[in-house]
Amino acid sequence: MTGSKSPLRFVSPLVRELPKSGIRKFFDIVAGRKDVISLGIGEPDFTTPWHIREAAIASLEEGWTHYTANLGMPKLRTAIAEYMRKSFHAEYDGMTEVLVTVGVSEAFDAALRAIVAPGDEVIYHEPCFVSYAPVIRLAGGVPVPVGTFRKDEFRVTVDRLEAAVTPKTKALILNFPNNPTGATLRREDVDAITEFVLRHDLVLISDEVYSELTYEGERCTFAGIPALRDNLVFLNGFSKAWAMTGFRLGYVCAPAPVTDAIMKVHQYGIMSATTVSQAAGIEAVANGDDDILAMRNEYHRRRNFIVASLNEMGLDCFMPKGAFYVFPSIQSTGLTSEEFAFRLLDEKAVACVPGTAFGTCGEGFLRCSYATSMPQLKEAMTRMREFVKART
Amino acid sequence: MLETDSKGLCDPLLTLLQQNARESDEVIAKELGTTPEDIRGRIADYEHRGIIRGYQAVVNTDRVDDGSVRAVIELRIRPEREGGFDRIAQRISRFAHVESMYLMSGGYDLLLFVKGKSLQEVANFVSARLATLDGVLATATHFMLKTYKDRDVLMEGDPQDDRLQVTP
Ligand SMILES: Cc1ncc(COP(=O)(O)O)c(C=O)c1O
Numbered sequence: 001m002t003g004s005k006s007p008l009r010f011v012s013p014l015v016r017e018l019p020k021s022g023i024r025k026f027f028d029i030v031a032g033r034k035d036v037i038s039l040g041i042g043e044p045d046f047t048t049p050w051h052i053r054e055a056a057i058a059s060l061e062e063g064w065t066h067y068t069a070n071l072g073m074p075k076l077r078t079a080i081a082e083y084m085r086k087s088f089h090a091e092y093d094g095m096t097e098v099l100v101t102v103g104v105s106e107a108f109d110a111a112l113r114a115i116v117a118p119g120d121e122v123i124y125h126e127p128c129f130v131s132y133a134p135v136i137r138l139a140g141g142v143p144v145p146v147g148t149f150r151k152d153e154f155r156v157t158v159d160r161l162e163a164a165v166t167p168k169t170k171a172l173i174l175n176f177p178n179n180p181t182g183a184t185l186r187r188e189d190v191d192a193i194t195e196f197v198l199r200h201d202l203v204l205i206s207d208e209v210y211s212e213l214t215y216e217g218e219r220c221t222f223a224g225i226p227a228l229r230d231n232l233v234f235l236n237g238f239s240k241a242w243a244m245t246g247f248r249l250g251y252v253c254a255p256a257p258v259t260d261a262i263m264k265v266h267q268y269g270i271m272s273a274t275t276v277s278q279a280a281g282i283e284a285v286a287n288g289d290d291d292i293l294a295m296r297n298e299y300h301r302r303r304n305f306i307v308a309s310l311n312e313m314g315l316d317c318f319m320p321k322g323a324f325y326v327f328p329s330i331q332s333t334g335l336t337s338e339e340f341a342f343r344l345l346d347e348k349a350v351a352c353v354p355g356t357a358f359g360t361c362g363e364g365f366l367r368c369s370y371a372t373s374m375p376q377l378k379e380a381m382t383r384m385r386e387f388v389k390a391r392t
Numbered sequence: 393m394l395e396t397d398s399k400g401l402c403d404p405l406l407t408l409l410q411q412n413a414r415e416s417d418e419v420i421a422k423e424l425g426t427t428p429e430d431i432r433g434r435i436a437d438y439e440h441r442g443i444i445r446g447y448q449a450v451v452n453t454d455r456v457d458d459g460s461v462r463a464v465i466e467l468r469i470r471p472e473r474e475g476g477f478d479r480i481a482q483r484i485s486r487f488a489h490v491e492s493m494y495l496m497s498g499g500y501d502l503l504l505f506v507k508g509k510s511l512q513e514v515a516n517f518v519s520a521r522l523a524t525l526d527g528v529l530a531t532a533t534h535f536m537l538k539t540y541k542d543r544d545v546l547m548e549g550d551p552q553d554d555r556l557q558v559t560p
Contacts, residue, residue, distance in 0.1 A: 027558040040558035130560045179560075227421040301408070301423035351558055373553075374412075378419060 001372035016138065021130040022357030026341065030351045036285045037380045039368040040351040041178060044243035044324070046298075049291040052242060052284045059279030068272045070263055072100025072251070076278050079285040080251055086241040088211075090224035091235070096256040098261050100273045100281070104209045104237040104250040109135050110265040111233050111252060112171075115203050116141040120170035125156045126359025127327075129179050129207070141170070147361040150329060153318045158192045171203040176220065177210040177322020180367035182303075184321040185220040194228050205233045209250070210323040212241035212292050215300045217321065223253065223275045229328050233262075240323075241292055247277040299324050302370040302377055303379045309381040310368070313388045324371045327355065340366060347381040405434055406444075411544075413447040450545045454538060462507050462536040463514050464489075466500040467522065468529040477501060480527045489517050500532070511535065 008016065008043040023040075030036055047053075071077060074095070081094035092098055101107040108131070116122060118140040124132045126145045133143040146164045156174065167302035174193070176185045185193075197204045206222040214220075223234045237250030252262055284291075303320065310317050310328045330340045337354035344350050355362025370377060408420055414417050417428040418434075424431070438444040453460070467484070471477050477495055481502060485493045492505040507516035518533050 021560065022470075023558055023560050027556070030557045033557075036557060038557045041555050042559045043555060045553065045555070230507040297404070297407075301404070304425045305419060308425075353558060372424075374415075 001266070012304060013174060016242050018134050018137065021134075022129055023353060024034070026353060027350070029342070030345065033107040035349045036345065037372070037376050037383070038351040039370070039372060039377075039380055040353045041369050041371055042325075043245040043371060044240060045293065045371045045373060046136065046243040046295055048244050048247070048280070049240065049284075049288065051287060052244065052280050052291075055283030056276050056280040057246075059276055064275050064279055065283050066275060068100075068275055068278060070267045070272055071095075071098065071259075072273055073275075073278045073282070076100055076112050076282050076285070079282055080253075084223065084253060085150055086297065088219075088221055088223040090221075090253070092253045097253055097257050097259050098153055099252045099254075100278060101237075101240060101250045101252060101265060101266060102270055102273050103183060103248045104207060104235050106248075106266070106270060107235045107237070107250045107252045107262075108132075108205070108207065109138070110262045110269065111205055111254075112136060112139040112141065113234065113265045114261040115139075115171055115205075115233070117170070119168065120203050121166060121168045122171045122203075123161060124173040125175075125206050126367070127154075127180050127362035128173075128175060128358055128359065132173055132175075136173075144167075144169070146357060147359075148181070148183065149283070149361070150316075150318070150365075153320075154178060154181035154327065155185055155189055156193065158190075158196050161193070161196055165200055165202075169200060169202060171205055172197060173205045173207065174222070175209075177208075177214060177320075177324055178325075179210065180355070180362070181327040182323045182325045184214060184217075184322025187218070187220060190220050190222060190225075194222070194225055198227060203233060204228065204231055205235065207235045209235065211236060213296055213299060213324060214322045215296070215303065231365050233258060238281055238284055242288050243291075243295065244277075244280065244284065246281055247274070249273060249281050268272060268384045269298065277337065283382070299370065302372075304375070306368065306370045306377060306381065309385070313381075313385040314392055315366075315384075315388060324369055325368065326368050327362075327365050327366055328368065330366050335391070337363055337366060344384065344387050348387050349385075350380050352381050394412045405431065405432075406438070407433070409444070409447075426545055430556075452539065452542075452543055452547045453545065460507055460509055461503065461511050461514055463518075464536060465504040465518060465522070466532040466534075467504065468500045468531075469502060470527045470529055472521065472527070480525070484525070487513070487517070487521065489521075500530075505551040 004063050025250045077098040078094040080098050081092050082088045084092050112135055116139040120141045121144050122141045123134045123146060125148050136143040144164050146160045148156055204222060208221055211219055222232055223230060234253040236243040294365060306326055307317055309320050315328035315330055317326050320326055337356045340350055341354040353367040355365030404424060418429045421431045422430045469480055472479060489506045489508055490504050491507050494503045496503050506514055518531055522528055523531050
């Protein structure tokens with residue numbers, strides 16, 4: 001029903017032509033099947049730690065039910081600035097350089113709309129989080145993907161960035177630790193990319209929402225590099241570190257004039273992040289170090305288990321150092337990513353997301369999330385082993 | 393290397409066994425990035441050194457209606473010139489009724505978790521066996537009515553995984 005009388009005629013061409021996410025397609029097929037073990041879930045399986053939920057409840061009892069400052073509660077912003085100092089060695093002024101948002105999702109959208117002018121090119125790396133390209137488009141920008149590959153353990157390399165940059169390039173989006181590959185950057189990558197960003201005077205929008213889930217070695221971040229400070233828009237949130245996805249809470253750290261610009265978009269579009277969530281966020285930052293440690297340990301052990309199991313059954317994957325995803329190659333089975341995912345679901349009732357949902361260079365790979373309990377992971381590995389064995 | 397959180401023990405193997413002692417050596421080995429032989433060797437060593445004292449299931453006894461009762465008993469005792477509390481504490485801990493027992497700071501000295509077939513049996517144990525022991529100065533018995541949580545495990549309301557089945 002796309003004839004001239006369909007209500008579709010009211011929808012803008014831009015939105016009409018945005019593809020539905022590949023994840024959505026897969027979700028529709030899985031939805032409603034009760035027997036499925038899902039390794040397709042991009043959020044922690046832990047419930048938000050109780051003391052954080054308790055703080056949210058207490059805030060409601062005390063009547064914190066009003067709007068907050070556009071930037072967010074001063075107490076939360078101060079706490080975030082302190083956390084950035086402690087955990088990232090980065091100096092941000094809680095009063096002018098921190099903006100509290102409705103998740104990293106809104107932070108990302110508002111930042112792009114504040115920065116991108118019509119026709120500006122924005123470079124990002126694939127495979128990546130599903131909303132990057134659509135949000136760039138919605139902001140009027142032109143998405144320019146660069147590929148990342150198994151042989152580099154899915155790290156972005158400067159030669160590929162160099163090949164993509166043009167005089168119209170305005171910004172670079174990076175996401176490490178990465179969804180869907182679990183990739184992290186090395187110190188020398190961070191240095192080289194910093195140099196690249198400065199040489200072309202780009203804005204670097206660094207989505208570090210998985211930063212607390214780094215399992216080995218030092219955390220690699222773009223925050224806290226003095227030379228980069230003016231060019232950096234740092235995004236982080238509470239969803240993954242403290243298992244607070246449903247609270248929808250995130251933040252931006254950026255130099256004051258940029259924060260102020262992003263705040264304008266946020267002010268007109270959102271007003272202020274949900275007050276009860278901000279109350280929970282204050283508790284998380286103040287008293288939540290141990291929660292992170294406990295969850296990180298649990299993910300760490302599951303990661304070791306799932307990587308060993310996948311390699312053992314013949315699905316090659318490197319040991320990812322961050323996030324809660326592994327990205328095994330399924331090329332040895334001769335199936336495409338979609339075929340593999342659909343048949344695995346059909347025959348063994350295990351749901352994984354085809355790598356292609358995250359960009360065309362995800363072909364030949366599968367995203368498996370280990371944000372799922374050990375008993376479920378064990379059963380899923382047993383079923384996958386049978387599935388692969390029948391094909392190799 | 394795995395880190396130590398406030399709940400975890402210095403060796404992640406011990407933490408893991410405390411969470412689920414029935415996990416196979418093969419799975420534990422994968423989780424800790426080592427071999428099943430290594431895991432078996434380390435567990436044997438812990439057992440040999442008496443660091444691992446046993447393995448038990450966490451049972452919701454409220455659901456197993458065998459009529460048994462549990463009580464918590466506070467004891468005040470007189471320390472001895474030689475050996476302090478240890479000798480009498482060890483005597484008391486050997487009674488089969490005593491499931492757990494701790495030396496405490498504060499208003500009393502020993503805290504006992506006691507199990508019996510009936511209220512009567514526990515009451516008899518306290519009055520006939522404990523209170524009469526030389527060195528026991530006072531007892532206070534509290535019967536347990538319901539278990540909400542035991543050794544990190546909630547007894548009710550297993551949280552359902554109601555997340556969306558596939559998300560970005
Ligand atoms: C890379 C990445 N960025 C952003 C988000 C969204 O996070 P939030 O819940 O803070 O909106 C996700 C969630 O899956 C993600 O994987």
